[in-house]
Amino acid sequence: MSRIETPVPDGLGCRAVTTHPDAPVVEVSGLVKRYGSTVAVNGLDLRVERGTVLALLGPNGAGKTTTVEVCEGFLRPDAGSVRVLGLDPVREGAQLRARIGVMPQGGGAYPGVRAGEMLRLVASCAANPLDPAWLLDVLGLAGAHRTPYKRLSGGQQQRLSLACALVGRPELVFLDEPTAGMDPQARRLVWELVTALRGDGVSVVLTTHLMDEAETLADQVVIVDHGRVVAGGSPQQLTCGSDGEQQLRFRARSGLDTSLLVSALPEGCTVDEVGPGSYLVGGRVDPQVISTVTAWCAQQGVLAEEMRVAKRSLEDVFLELTGRELRS
Amino acid sequence: MSTFEPGMFVPAPGRGRLGRMLLVQARTEATLALRHGEQVLLTLLIPLALLVGMTLVHVVALPEPRVNSVTPSVFALAVMSSAFTGQAIALGFDRRYGVVKRLAATAIPRWLLVAGRLLAALIVVVLQLVVLGAVALALGWSPTLGGIAWTALLALLGTLAFGALGVLLGGSLRAEIVLAVANIVWFALLLAGGIVVPLSALPSGLAAVVQFLPSGALAESLRAVLATGAAPGVQPVLVLLFWCVAGAGLAARTTRLT
Numbered sequence: 001m002s003r004i005e006t007p008v009p010d011g012l013g014c015r016a017v018t019t020h021p022d023a024p025v026v027e028v029s030g031l032v033k034r035y036g037s038t039v040a041v042n043g044l045d046l047r048v049e050r051g052t053v054l055a056l057l058g059p060n061g062a063g064k065t066t067t068v069e070v071c072e073g074f075l076r077p078d079a080g081s082v083r084v085l086g087l088d089p090v091r092e093g094a095q096l097r098a099r100i101g102v103m104p105q106g107g108g109a110y111p112g113v114r115a116g117e118m119l120r121l122v123a124s125c126a127a128n129p130l131d132p133a134w135l136l137d138v139l140g141l142a143g144a145h146r147t148p149y150k151r152l153s154g155g156q157q158q159r160l161s162l163a164c165a166l167v168g169r170p171e172l173v174f175l176d177e178p179t180a181g182m183d184p185q186a187r188r189l190v191w192e193l194v195t196a197l198r199g200d201g202v203s204v205v206l207t208t209h210l211m212d213e214a215e216t217l218a219d220q221v222v223i224v225d226h227g228r229v230v231a232g233g234s235p236q237q238l239t240c241g242s243d244g245e246q247q248l249r250f251r252a253r254s255g256l257d258t259s260l261l262v263s264a265l266p267e268g269c270t271v272d273e274v275g276p277g278s279y280l281v282g283g284r285v286d287p288q289v290i291s292t293v294t295a296w297c298a299q300q301g302v303l304a305e306e307m308r309v310a311k312r313s314l315e316d317v318f319l320e321l322t323g324r325e326l327r328s
Numbered sequence: 329m330s331t332f333e334p335g336m337f338v339p340a341p342g343r344g345r346l347g348r349m350l351l352v353q354a355r356t357e358a359t360l361a362l363r364h365g366e367q368v369l370l371t372l373l374i375p376l377a378l379l380v381g382m383t384l385v386h387v388v389a390l391p392e393p394r395v396n397s398v399t400p401s402v403f404a405l406a407v408m409s410s411a412f413t414g415q416a417i418a419l420g421f422d423r424r425y426g427v428v429k430r431l432a433a434t435a436i437p438r439w440l441l442v443a444g445r446l447l448a449a450l451i452v453v454v455l456q457l458v459v460l461g462a463v464a465l466a467l468g469w470s471p472t473l474g475g476i477a478w479t480a481l482l483a484l485l486g487t488l489a490f491g492a493l494g495v496l497l498g499g500s501l502r503a504e505i506v507l508a509v510a511n512i513v514w515f516a517l518l519l520a521g522g523i524v525v526p527l528s529a530l531p532s533g534l535a536a537v538v539q540f541l542p543s544g545a546l547a548e549s550l551r552a553v554l555a556t557g558a559a560p561g562v563q564p565v566l567v568l569l570f571w572c573v574a575g576a577g578l579a580a581r582t583t584r585l586t
Contacts, residue, residue: 072433094435108426109425112363113356117359124353125435125436126343189331196337200334200338201338202339
């Protein structure tokens with residue numbers, strides 16, 4: 001205890017603890033967490049590289065929040081190993097919490113506390129906090145400094161909670177459903193903020209069940225269901241399907257002879273007229289393939305309309321992996 | 329065009345100074361307690377009403393000047409109301425609203441979360457005793473300086489003992505249950521715990537138990553030091569110390585963040 005109670009004079013003293021600049025900021029393997037007979041997390045692996053954004057995506061009850069709370073040191077894992085910033089979140093929780101920022105799900109503030117008071121309280125816990133008044137202003141809470149928490153709108157409460165997570169200048173932040181209950185403007189602000197954090201070298205772990213959020217923000221998306229990782233990778237990798245396979249769709253006059261096109265395309269590519277005048281080129285679509293297709297259209301004297309490289313959306317991938325039935 | 333300029337969030341983590349954390353937390357929680365209508369009713373208005381009412385209305389027979397008998401009881405009540413009942417209810421609901429977890433997610437050490445709450449209770453108790461003491465003086469209360477000094481010490485001990493029990497209750501049960509239990513205990517100790525009715529006026533079997541309760545020990549010792557100006561007996565001080573240690577020790581095991 002005595003070691004962690006020594007006041008840290010500034011951020012440099014703290015950052016010196018970091019084992020290796022290239023070491024992952026979060027390393028979880030084989031994590032198991034049970035509540036009674038319910039298995040919330042069942043052998044989950046996770047790795048977050050420094051300075052990147054990782055989105056944990058999954059339906060309600062998939063184990064996202066449990067995983068995050070284990071990483072924050074609030075829950076003790078039943079099995080598996082967890083290292084966050086090289087520390088054990090349970091045994092070295094006090095050291096860890098001085099270096100991370102946490103936005104718990106559903107916020108958390110005294111009902112009667114004013115927004116400014118709450119943020120100043122959290123700021124007092126940090127060695128080099130951001131200016132609370134400035135932070136409220138950039139988060140669009142300029143008019144709410146003196147507003148009691150219970151009278152803030154849901155989106156304002158979320159932004160205050162986000163401010164609390166960031167005010168201590170953390171090197172790693174955990175955001176549990178950061179945009180839940182926000183209107184589109186506030187959501188856009190949060191997206192810009194996450195992008196700015198990443199740009200400044202802050203690592204971000206966020207949970208969401210919004211596909212566009214994960215797709216827009218994350219370097220790595222990990223899809224979790226029933227406490228397990230069912231897929232992981234960059235949004236591009238996840239939506240490209242296996243072997244980077246994509247589809248090229250275009251519309252043109254119906255009944256074109258496509259055999260010449262097939263022979264001009266690289267091996268493995270297929271061309272089908274899937275509906276009258278609707279053509280589908282399957283296989284590995286690269287710029288060369290597109291160029292071949294347009295050249296062939298020119299030879300045929302037809303204009304290819306609505307040409308697009310059709311990716312699977314992240315939502316398609318998500319529903320494919322986690323099923324379409326409604327979860328409670 | 330982004331709202332955020334590069335470099336705004338460059339990491340510089342680290343834990344703040346403990347003294348400052350403690351002060352800011354205590355100040356915030358004391359301010360909230362004073363801003364909260366029901367808390368003020370419990371901690372200030374009810375003790376004030378009892379002080380003025382029991383001094384001016386001759387329902388219960390008391391030696392003259394009546395205010396000298398009423399004031400120590402009201403002081404004990406004020407300490408119990410803030411440190412135990414108010415504290416327990418506030419903590420119960422702070423856990424419900426995720427405040428405790430929010431704070432625990434910062435660099436605040438766990439012990440400081442409790443110390444901050446106790447310091448906040450102490451600030452409120454000091455304000456209560458100043459207001460109640462001023463009103464008592466206006467009603468003709470005539471304490472000795474020695475009595476006041478010992479009162480300060482006993483109020484500190486009483487705040488810690490009741491505060492530890494308040495954290496024990498508020499930190500372990502659901503908010504609604506905390507609310508019910510804290511109010512029932514408050515009412516029971518007020519009437520039968522040695523606060524308004526002195527030990528000498530309680531049935532002897534009950535008095536034998538009540539002298540070991542924090543309410544009985546605090547109220548009886550306050551009556552004694554304010555009457556004589558001399559040091560309190562050893563027993564009530566030991567009883568208060570026991571409840572401090574027992575309450576804090578148990579609370580350290582049972583307190584949950586949510």
